[in-house]
Amino acid sequence: MDIDTFWDIVEACRRQARGRDGRLTWLCAELSRRPLTEIVGFQVCLDEVTYEASTRELWAAAERILGGRCSDDGFCYFGLWMVGLGREVFSRAVTRPDADPDALADAPEIQELAGRPRELWHDDWPDWESLDYVALEAYEIATGVDDDGDAFDDAVETERRDGNGTGGSGPLGGRRAVRDEGEVARTLPRLSVLFPVGCA
Template sequence: MDDNTFWALIEDSRQQSGNPDERLEALREQLARRAPTEIVAFQACLHRVRQPVDTWDMWCAAELILDGRCSDDGFWYFQFWVIGLGRAAFDRAAAEPDSLADVPEIRRLAGRRMDDWRDDEWPDAESLDYVAGEAFDLATGEEDGFEGALEAAGLDLPCSPEPDDAEWDVTDAGEVARRLPRLSRMFPPAPRSGGVSGRP
């Protein structure tokens, strides 16, 4: 599956509904109508297109939005959420993480307590990583056959963030403001102690 086909599937499901669960259901149904090899290829493509947002700047953006509570898993799910925004927004965010300040879904969260966020507002799309496996089960009737299909295709996909760009101190408020000026204003970082460098 090439990138254009992958993004067409993402965009089509996004147009189906404003509800994340309904979008995933639409995507699952589309994938289940495809050949098993294409469903496996979708999963491979998902992880290939994800790589440009697996960076320290993007992790810091997630940290700001999530009020300093973005774990490894949280950032992993955040990356899939950025994919779910569609190709244009994804490409802008990959090139400049601070452009997430322009995304309506992010703007709606600014200035609000996280306790007040609805479940469907959270910048988290964990289920996008599972949708191909669910579609594979529907298409083949083989429960739990997806992992075997990935292995047969020679795919050993990651399961956690692995930024390979230059690591920096994401607790340095001045550096955060320099790299992500708009998000820093929208989601002022909470004061921290200890000055631990690197991974949130």
């Protein structure tokens, strides 16, 4: 699966279903109807784009949005959530040559969170951990075999070794502390206004 097909599926998912649970149901059904190589390719592409999102600048943006509370796992789930925002939002924040995580301030999903107490975000919390498991579920449906992901993981690893995978994991360039207020205000001016320090 190439990256354009991956994003076409993500965008179709956004159009077909509302809410994360509905989108996962649609996505699992869509993937499970495809050849196994495409299901595996979807996971490889997902890993690739979330790796691209592992930058210190985006980590600073995630911490600003989340109020300074963003663990390693939380940042991973935030990256998966960003995939769900679609290619345009993701590209503006991560992959364009002029990528700017502060561009997340334009995303309607981010604007809907701003000004609301975080304890009321509930289902709108910006993470989507379960997206990372949908290809495995589709693979098991397509094969009719539940093997705890061993065959799927092997297939994904083989695809990566063939030159279609990520070069590593974790934030590129190290983590940036969100509490360096001057630096954050300079690099993330709009997110800093939407999510000021101390907001609940």
